[in-house]
Every structure is written in structure tokens, then in C-alpha cells.
Amino acid sequence: MPRIVRVAVPVPLHRLFDYRLASDMAEPGPGSRVRVPFGRRQLTGIVVEIADNSAVADAKLQEVSALLDQRPLLTEELMQTLSWAARYYQHALGEVCEAGLPTGLRSGRELPESGVPALELTASGRHGREQPGHRRGTRIDALLSLLAESAQSTAMLDLEIPGWRAAARTLRERGWVSELRLTRQPAGRAAVAAPLLNPEQKQAVDAILGSQGRFSPFLLDGVTGSGKTEVYLAAIREAIRHGRQALVLVPEIALTPQTMRRFRERLGMDIAILHSGLSERERSQAWLDAARGEARVVLGTRSAVFVPLPAPGLIVVDEEHDTSYKQQDGFRYHARDLAVVRARALGIPIVLGSATPSLESLANVDAGRYRPLRLSQRAGVARPPSLQIMDLRNKRLEEGLAINTLDAIARCIARNEQVLVFRNRRGYAPVLFCRSCGWSAQCARCDRPLTVHRGAARLRCHHCGAESRIPSACPECAGIALAPQGQGTERIEEALKQRFPDVPVLRVDRDSTRSRAGRDAVFEQLDVEGPRILVGTQMLAKGHDLPNLTLVVVTGVDEGLRSVDFRASERLGQLIVQVSGRAGRAERPGSVILQTHHPDHPLLLALIRGGYPALVSNLKDERRAAGLPPFAQMALLRAESKSLVDATAFLTEAVALAKSTGKGIMAHGPLPAPMPRRAGFQRSQVLIEASTRSAMQAFLPDWLEAIRTWPGARRVRWSIDVDPVEMG
Ligand code: ADP
Ligand code: ZN
Ligand code: ZN
Numbered sequence: 001m002p003r004i005v006r007v008a009v010p011v012p013l014h015r016l017f018d019y020r021l022a023s024d025m026a027e028p029g030p031g032s033r034v035r036v037p038f039g040r041r042q043l044t045g046i047v048v049e050i051a052d053n054s055a056v057a058d059a060k061l062q063e064v065s066a067l068l069d070q071r072p073l074l075t076e077e078l079m080q081t082l083s084w085a086a087r088y089y090q091h092a093l094g095e096v097c098e099a100g101l102p103t104g105l106r107s108g109r110e111l112p113e114s115g116v117p118a119l120e121l122t123a124s125g126r127h128g129r130e131q132p133g134h135r136r137g138t139r140i141d142a143l144l145s146l147l148a149e150s151a152q153s154t155a156m157l158d159l160e161i162p163g164w165r166a167a168a169r170t171l172r173e174r175g176w177v178s179e180l181r182l183t184r185q186p187a188g189r190a191a192v193a194a195p196l197l198n199p200e201q202k203q204a205v206d207a208i209l210g211s212q213g214r215f216s217p218f219l220l221d222g223v224t225g226s227g228k229t230e231v232y233l234a235a236i237r238e239a240i241r242h243g244r245q246a247l248v249l250v251p252e253i254a255l256t257p258q259t260m261r262r263f264r265e266r267l268g269m270d271i272a273i274l275h276s277g278l279s280e281r282e283r284s285q286a287w288l289d290a291a292r293g294e295a296r297v298v299l300g301t302r303s304a305v306f307v308p309l310p311a312p313g314l315i316v317v318d319e320e321h322d323t324s325y326k327q328q329d330g331f332r333y334h335a336r337d338l339a340v341v342r343a344r345a346l347g348i349p350i351v352l353g354s355a356t357p358s359l360e361s362l363a364n365v366d367a368g369r370y371r372p373l374r375l376s377q378r379a380g381v382a383r384p385p386s387l388q389i390m391d392l393r394n395k396r397l398e399e400g401l402a403i404n405t406l407d408a409i410a411r412c413i414a415r416n417e418q419v420l421v422f423r424n425r426r427g428y429a430p431v432l433f434c435r436s437c438g439w440s441a442q443c444a445r446c447d448r449p450l451t452v453h454r455g456a457a458r459l460r461c462h463h464c465g466a467e468s469r470i471p472s473a474c475p476e477c478a479g480i481a482l483a484p485q486g487q488g489t490e491r492i493e494e495a496l497k498q499r500f501p502d503v504p505v506l507r508v509d510r511d512s513t514r515s516r517a518g519r520d521a522v523f524e525q526l527d528v529e530g531p532r533i534l535v536g537t538q539m540l541a542k543g544h545d546l547p548n549l550t551l552v553v554v555t556g557v558d559e560g561l562r563s564v565d566f567r568a569s570e571r572l573g574q575l576i577v578q579v580s581g582r583a584g585r586a587e588r589p590g591s592v593i594l595q596t597h598h599p600d601h602p603l604l605l606a607l608i609r610g611g612y613p614a615l616v617s618n619l620k621d622e623r624r625a626a627g628l629p630p631f632a633q634m635a636l637l638r639a640e641s642k643s644l645v646d647a648t649a650f651l652t653e654a655v656a657l658a659k660s661t662g663k664g665i666m667a668h669g670p671l672p673a674p675m676p677r678r679a680g681f682q683r684s685q686v687l688i689e690a691s692t693r694s695a696m697q698a699f700l701p702d703w704l705e706a707i708r709t710w711p712g713a714r715r716v717r718w719s720i721d722v723d724p725v726e727m728g
Contacts, residue, residue, distance in 0.1 A: 003027060004054045005064060007045035009038055010098035010106070014708070017045070018054040019064045031072030031079050033101075035065040035108050044106050046074060046097040048083075068108060073291065074100065075308045077345045082306075085338060090700050090720045091331045099331045100306035102274075104284030111288060115181035116270065119168060120151035125176030139167040144176070153182055153270050159261050162520065182270070183294050192265040195379070197234065201227050204373040208235045211349045212242070212313070217340055219320075219361050220353040222375030224581025225382050228353045231375070232316045233266050235351065240267065240296045244313025244348075247290075248299045249335060251322035252276070255301055256543040257523050263299055274300030274307065277516070302327060305335040305342070312346040315339050319542060320352035320361055321574055326725040334723060336361075355581060356574040356612050359619060363630035378585075385552070385583040385590035387608050391599040399495035400487040400555055405593055406499065412551040413503055413531045417588065419551045420534045421492055422541075422579045424559075426509040427462075428454035428491045429484030432470065439476035440485075445680040452484045453511070454491070464679035487555070493535045500533065508536035541578040547586035552579055557596045561603065564674065565727050566628050569603050573615040576607060627689070629723075633696040635688040636727070638673065639718040640681035646715045647684045654707055655686050662688075662703065664695035674728035681717070696722070 003021040005028065019036050021027065028034060032047045042065060054061060074082070074097070082100055086093040098106060105111070121128075121144070128134060129144050142161050146152060157164045171177040197205060204220060208231075222228045236246040250259065255275050263271055272286035272295035289295035291308040298307050302325055317325070317336050325335040336352065343350035352361055352370070364370040378384060395402050401409075401421070409419050429452040432441040441450040443461035450459040452470065459468050473480050484491070493507040506525050513519040526534075526544050534540060534549075560572035576594065584590020596604060606614040624631045637654055639647040651670035658667035669686035676683055690696035704720060707713055 002052070002054075002058065002061070004051040004061070005034065005047050006049045006051060007034060007036055007064075008048050008094040008097045009036060009043050009045040010094045011038065011043070012092050012095060014092050014705070016048055016093065018051070018056050018061060020061045021064055025064065025067055026070070028067050028069065029072040031074035031076065032070075033068040033073055033105070035068060037062050037065060042108075044068065044108060045094060046079075047072075048079070048093070066108060073105070073308075075291075075310060077342070078306065078308050081338065081342050081345055084341060085331075085333055087701075088697070089331065089333055089722050090704050091333075096331055099303070099327075099333075102280070102283040102287045102303075104280040105287070111284075113181065115183045115294075116153045116155060116285060116289070118151050118153045118180050118182040119147060119157065119177050120180055121147045122176055122178050124174075125171065128171075128174075128176045139163060140170060143167045143171065147177065151180060151182060155273065156264065156270060159257055159264070162524065194234065194237075194266065195227075195230060197230060198227070198377070198379065200375050200377070201231050201234075201379070204231045204375065205234045207371065207373055208314070208349050208351060209238050212238070213347065214349070215344045215347050216349040217343065217364070217370045218349065218351045218373050219357055219365050219370045220351050220373045220375070221357050222353065222355060222373075223378060223384065224355040224578065225378045225585045226355070226375035227379035228318070228355075228375060229262070230379070231373075232318070232351065232353065233263070235314055235349075236297060236316070237267065239313030240269075242313060243311060245290065245293070245295070245309050245311050246297050246314045246316065247304065247307060247309060247312075247339075248297065248316045248318065249304060249325070249339060250299065250301060250318045251324045251542070252301045253324070253539045253541070254319060254322075254543040255299070258544050260299065263297065267297060269296060271295065271297040271299050274298060274304040276301065276303075277519075302335040305333075305338050309346065312348050314348055315343050315346075315350040317350070317352045318354075320354045321356050321358040323571070323725050328726060329719075332719070332721045332724075334725070337723070356577045357616075359570060359616065359623065360630045362616060362620070381587055382585050383589050385580050385592050387580060387592045387594065389599045389604060389608065390593045390595045392595055392597045393599075398499070399492055400595075401492070401495070401553070402595060405553055405595060408551060408591075408593060409496075409533065409553070410500070413500060413533070415550075416531050416548075417550040418532045418534065418546060418548045419553065420536070420540060420546075420549055420579070420582055421496065421553045421555065422537075423487065423489050423492055423535065423555045424537050424575070425451075425486075425488045425556065426490070426511050426537055427451035427460065427488035428494075429486050429488055431485040432459060433483055433485045434474040434476060434479060435481040435483055436479035437474060437477040439474050441471070445678070446675065447677045448675070451488065454484075454494075455511075463675065466679075489535050489537060492555075496533050496535065503531055503533055504528075505533045505535060508534060508540050510537070510539065513539065538575060538579075540582065541575060542582075545585060546582060548588075549582055550584055550588050550590045552583040552590065552592045554579055554592065554594045557594055557604070558598060561596070561598055561601055566623075566626075567725070567727075569615070570619055573603060573607060573612060573619075577612045627691075633690045633693050634724060635696060635700060636721040636724040637669075637686040637688065637718065638683065638721065639670075639685065639716045640673075640678070640683040641716040642681060644682035644684065646712070647682055650710070650712045650716045650718065651684055651686045653710065653712065654703075657706060658686070658688065658699075658703055662699045664692070665690045665699045 006016040086096040239246045290298045293310045365372045431449045446463045497505045580592040641647040666689045670684045673683035
């Protein structure tokens, strides 16, 4: 009897493929990787099941080229979750499985060995510090004294001694240090002691520990600086003590060196880190260490939700409201939601934490599905910041800042404290405008203004990445009255440097932190105390602790108020609360200035009077009345093509089919996308609404199955987005 394996192959086809096993090949378990021929290529697929027959004729059945794993790489639970996700998000299982693996494990290459690269002292190195001529206080000295305590992983050295590699080279030449691999065990360094938990924190920790070993979702709703991280750490420590693993998800921008160090020091162990800034090899290593059960704690961003946990104990999703948990292209999953699915399958508690919980999670609390845990006070001595509206009407502005705002900044600096000016737009100016004829620089492929980047001397499209020189004369009238309009972070930085020449001004945005060196430099400067002005985008909304920061200025509020997306108010409220939360985290009280032309806007009034809970209660009423999520389910069918005709024809047919066959759903469209043209493509979409998840899930598979067979579907680029977070 032929032995058949059904394989999830990484192609956008919604089916499995059967292959024959050669007679001398061991039988792989589900979750093992195999190399298989596919057309002219060799691809790495995942075995889903073993069978003894196939609908494919024997003669046509191809053979597995190689079995890559003797033991399955993906656990049974992970295979179940991936299958669930493929069905729920209507995405091909082969591609879903691929997304679950780090890039380094998608090829046929051999698995890296266990453990992490590390450095230790040799016998002669041990006496190095006593030798004549050895200078104290150097980097070499720092490295020697750290290694004298114990061998250190290179990741730990990165954190502890910036620039250690040059020192290590010197020491290696002297024969004082050597390389080794450490398994991820407690590093043997004394963990930094935990603070005494306050009663609310203790209550939260007790509730979580009381549900060890069973599925139990919690929403930890705690104001910024209330000590949520301390609650996670206490619960994680217990999980580790019981020989279990903990998975901690954080938004991309919150995974700073400071966060990593805090976890390492407080847990006293070398944790596995997973994020996109690491090398392929580092990611594979961390993933495998988790899969082998060696890494007890995994700290990572979105895709870390797919890490195998052979000894699962606890999952934490920090800043659960953050939109970076939603994958915006390809396999459009939501890592927070999948984390809950996994916790259920694994039978473990999961803690979703935020100072500004999403309406989705709050609705789950209202429905009794999640247990609420509350931290209502800032931890330690810190007090909540005071919020103040700066009415910009009829005021003279200097580069977007009111004179009164600038005065408040000056006073703060005079007290030797730090200021954060928040501007959610990078670059110098969002528009380049001709004052003679009214021309402005637009992206030819997106119909949107190009952003002026003065430092790089370029015009850039923030939607498609197109770039060009900044013209010296107007292409329309040849005049030279070209003026940048509006302010980006670069321009505000420049203005503040001119106004406060004696104060360091540090800009933190994607441009200033793009390179690893730039990022390191920024984080190093963030640790310097003394007066300083920070200018930045939402990258500054969380992550690094800034104890000396006492004033936060929020600009660009009005742009948020004008947005048409139904989630815009929720987002703006979250952003204001999160950014405000940066002020006054230590002994000194903090204050926040919101600059706006709409001082009476209900959203701002609600925030000032009742904080985020007041805003949320208004938003819930609005959403319920309008039948919007979380009180309804949504899916978006997007289509784009070079000519609008093709996208429209495709979507019109899709709407017609939905209306004639769909039960319990409503189909709207085709509607132009909020950005009707991007990168040269015309974009349009259809919105499906359902009152329940099950109605949506009952409708989507057949509808999409039919659509996939249409010839017209080949003339457009289309995709389905279940539970869309961006409506564009
Ligand atoms: P969150 O995660 O809610 O923003 P953190 O856990 O980062 O809050 O705590 C904010 C600050 O308060 C940190 O510096 C932390 O060390 C400190 N802190 C937290 N809990 C306590 C406590 N029980 N006693 C003293 N300090 C605490
Ligand atoms: Zn002109
Ligand atoms: Zn563009």
C-alpha cells in the first residue's frame, strides 16, 4: 500500500497536496517539514496528515524529496491553531503554516544547534585583571569583570556593554576569552528584586495564579504606570517556577532594549527575543529554543504568537489595543485574537493588558467572557498627569506651536525637566506648495501629497515609497516661491533647536531609528538625564521609561478629529492617553497640553472630564446604535487593478453573489477605497457585515470559493480581510 502524506504547500491555493513517501523514508508525523516538488520548484511544506490512499492517480503522484524533521517541528496544538486560523481568516493553509515559521526554517537548511552564542573567561583571562598594566574603567575592564561573574550570552553583552565586540576581539587575541554556547537557563545573575506589590496588583496576580492550568482570559485594565508589567512579571515567575513557559507579546515599538533588560534582570534569565529587527539566524534560534522547551520566556512582537510552547504556562499580550498586532497584508491575522485561541487550545490563562483597552476586549468583559482586573492608581509615588486644552483659535503659531505652549516648554526646561512634543507625522513638511500658482507636489502613482524630507533632500511618498529630488523651481510656473507647508517632526525639531539653542533636542521617529546604529544612538541618549526636548511620532508613546519627563505637548489632534474611519476616535483617544501617560512617571507631577482648534469637541471634553472610560462609554453607545464592531462583524473584500473597470466589475459580481446567496449578512459596495489610488493601482472594496461571528463564518467560505473560480478574478489583485482594522 502506498504511504501518502497530505502536505500544506506555501502557495495561495486552498487545498492540500498529496505526495508519496519513498519506501525507505521514515513516516513523518503531522507538523514535520518536508521538501516536495511543486511544478518546477522544490518547496518546504508541512505534513498535515498521513493517509493510505489519494484521489490522485498513482502514476501522477509525486514523491517527497526529503524529510526535514525526524520529530514534528510544529506541535499538535499549533497545527490545530494554524488550521483554525486558515479557516477563520480564509487564507490558504500552506501560506498560514509558512507565516508560522521563521524565515530561516522555511528552507531545507539544517537546524541551528541548541543554545545561544556566548563568551566566557579562559583560565588566563581569570587572572587578567590582576596583571600589571591592566587599566580599570575601560570597556575591556568592564567586559572582564562581567565575565568574571559568569559566562554571558552575546545578547546580554549587547545590553550591558555597548561596543563590547571590539574589546572581545582584543581579549580573544590575548587568549583571555573563548566562545561557547549556553543553553537558555537562568543566567545565574541575581535578579533585580521585585517591588512590594500594592493590593490591586496583588489581587490581579492572585487571580491569574488561581487559574493556572486552565483557559482563563483576563483583561488587565490599568492606567499608564500602574504597574501592569509588575503583574506580568510576578505571574511569569510563578509559571517558570512550575517548569512552564510564558509567551509575552508586545507591540513592535514597545520592544526597546530597556524592556528586554527589565525582563532579563527581573527574571534573572536569558529570555528568547523575537522581532523583525533581528537577523534571520537569531530569530530561528530563539524560535527553536522555545520549540525545544529550553527558552522559558519568549518576548516578541506579532509573529511570535506562532511560537511552539511544549510546556505552556501563561500568555501575556501587552498593550492589547495596539493596531500593530494586526497583520496588514498577506495572511491578515490578529495576533491578540490568535493568542486567545491558542490559550484556549493550550488550557492556560492569558492576560491582555492595556491602559486603553480596545472596545473589542471591553465588550468581551461586558459579555462575561473575559475577567476584568483593574489597577486604578499609578504605582509608587507617581500621580496622574493633568490634561489641559490649548485653544489655537486666533492664536499666532510658531511652526505649529502656540506661544503659550512654547512658554510652558521654557518653564519646564528651566526646572531641569524634560519635554515631549508629539507629532504623528515624520519628515519636514507634509506638503510642498507653490505660492505663485498653487501647484503642490503629488505622488504620480497615489494622488497624494509628497512629504518633504529636508535632511535627505528628497520628496517621499509615505504610501508607496516613491522618491524624487526636491525641485528648485515650480514645475508648473517655473517660479521659485516653493514653500513647505505644515509641520513634520523634522521641522518641529529644527524650530525647537533654534528657539532653545542650549537644550539638546532629540527626534525619535522611523527616520531617525531606521538603522541599528541610529536606534542604538537614540536609546543611549534617552538615558541621559537633565533637561531635554524630545520630538517624535507614536514611537514615543510607549516603551522606554523617561522618569524626568514632566510635560507632554500633543500636536496634530485636529487631524485625528477629522478622520472618517469609524475607529478614528478610539485611536485618537488611546493615543492621547498613552502619550500623556509618559508625563510624570516618577516623583514629579506631569502635565499635558492638547493643542486644538476644536476645544469644545465632545471627544476632548469626555477625555478631560472622565478620562478614557468616559470616552469609551460614549463610543460604545455610538457603535451599538450604528451597528458597528464590536457589536457587529465585518469583512472587507478589497480589489485593485490598473484600470478601475476590472476592479469594479469583479466587485460588482461579488456583491451580487453575496446578496443572492448570503444569509444573515449585508453586502455594501463596490465603494472606492479611502485611498482610491495607490502605487498606480485603482482600489475599490466591498464591505460585508453580519450581526454574529457565526453568520459571517457561515457565509464567507462558499462565497470566496465561488469567487476564486471566476476568470475575472485573475484580472485583479484581490484579498479578503476578516475583522479589518484599517478600513482602507
Ligand atoms: P505599566 O506597565 O502599567 O506602565 P510598570 O509596571 O512599568 O507600569 O510600572 C511603572 C513604574 O512603577 C515602574 O518604574 C515600576 O518599577 C514601578 N512600580 C510598579 N509597581 C510598583 C510597586 N508595587 N511599588 C513600587 N514601584 C512600582
Ligand atoms: Zn508654481
Ligand atoms: Zn505614492
